[in-house]
Amino acid sequence: MEVLNDLAISLVRQGKLADAVPFYRRALAIQPDDPATTRNLALNYFKQQEYAQALPLFESLRKRNASDFQAVDLAGLCFFGLNQYKQAANYLEQASRLQPSDLLTLYMLGQAYLRAANYEAVTQVFARIMAINPNSAEAHVMMGTAYDKTFQVDKAIAEYQAAERANPNFAGVHSGLGLLYWKRNDVDKAAAEFREELKRFPSDPVSNCLLGQIAMLRDDPAEARTLFQSALAANPGYKEALFGFGKSEIKLGEPGRALAPLRKAIRIDPDYAEAHYLLGTALSKLGRTAEAQKERSISVAIQTKQQADYAKKLAQSSHSRTQR
Numbered sequence: 002m003e004v005l006n007d008l009a010i011s012l013v014r015q016g017k018l019a020d021a022v023p024f025y026r027r028a029l030a031i032q033p034d035d036p037a038t039t040r041n042l043a044l045n046y047f048k049q050q051e052y053a054q055a056l057p058l059f060e061s062l063r064k065r066n067a068s069d070f071q072a073v074d075l076a077g078l079c080f081f082g083l084n085q086y087k088q089a090a091n092y093l094e095q096a097s098r099l100q101p102s103d104l105l106t107l108y109m110l111g112q113a114y115l116r117a118a119n120y121e122a123v124t125q126v127f128a129r130i131m132a133i134n135p136n137s138a139e140a141h142v143m144m145g146t147a148y149d150k151t152f153q154v155d156k157a158i159a160e161y162q163a164a165e166r167a168n169p170n171f172a173g174v175h176s177g178l179g180l181l182y183w184k185r186n187d188v189d190k191a192a193a194e195f196r197e198e199l200k201r202f203p204s205d206p207v208s209n210c211l212l213g214q215i216a217m218l219r220d221d222p223a224e225a226r227t228l229f230q231s232a233l234a235a236n237p238g239y240k241e242a243l244f245g246f247g248k249s250e251i252k253l254g255e256p257g258r259a260l261a262p263l264r265k266a267i268r269i270d271p272d273y274a275e276a277h278y279l280l281g282t283a284l285s286k287l288g289r290t291a292e293a294q295k296e297r298s299i300s301v302a303i304q305t306k307q308q309a310d311y312a313k314k315l316a317q318s319s320h321s322r323t324q325r
Contacts, residue, residue, distance in 0.1 A: 280296045
């Protein structure tokens with residue numbers, strides 16, 4: 002068994018994680034309860050983002066020793082990687098009790114609560130982080146996101162500003178603040194923040210895309226096209242950037258070049274009503290009237306269905322409130 006473990010460890014050190022797995026498995030077949038081999042295999046799977054494979058191994062270590070911080074913490078992160086955020090929060094809370102000052106665990110716990118829409122718990126985690134590190138940009142961004150999700154935009158802006166003061170080079174702090182200004186229709190402040198983000202992270206797709214939208218608002222389709230292209234270089238599946246790129250091409254008198262990005266946006270989201278309509282506009286400019294009418298009809302049908310679904314949800318919500 003030791004020979005198999007040594008072979009596996011040697012492969013891991015060479016970066017051949019997948020090749021090490023059979024040797025760890027054979028070692029466990031010889032001695033199923035060996036904690037060192039179980040941990041090594043679990044960590045191997047975790048590094049490969051094979052969370053479903055790693056989770057039961059970390060679970061077995063946690064059951065063997067409930068005070069095993071690494072096993073509890075990484076089991077929580079496996080649940081997080083599997084998009085099971087309530088379970089992730091449960092395990093990360095256990096890990097945080099074992100090591101209350103571990104900031105990374107607290108930050109991931111806050112992220113789990115955010116994704117589980119438990120904003121009250123996010124506030125409690127935020128207070129715990131602030132008690133350890135009052136200048137945590139990550140915590141301020143997390144809290145700002147929670148406020149944004151609960152439509153408290155002014156409080157969200159205040160938290161992002163605090164994050165910016167704590168660490169102006171923190172990835173996403175300027176683009177996040179820009180998005181909040183954008184939601185308040187404060188275009189000049191939004192643009193300034195997006196530019197600040199791009200000074201530090203030139204490939205940031207969100208900042209490039211939204212600056213592209215601002216350029217379109219300011220009737221500068223040439224600059225917009227360049228910005229949308231930068232966004233798509235970083236994220237080729239960014240449907241809003243594909244839409245914006247198509248729109249800028251039409252504005253620049255190149256409807257033929259708008260077809261591919263708009264069709265790609267529709268493949269990504271078949272219910273993207275605005276993209277169907279704009280594709281119809283491009284086709285119309287190319288003289289392809291029947292195809293243009295088809296796309297516009299699809300757009301109208303999608304919008305009609307969306308409006309009906311929204312009205313139905315409103316009615317159900319109203320009925321639910323009256324029944325309380």
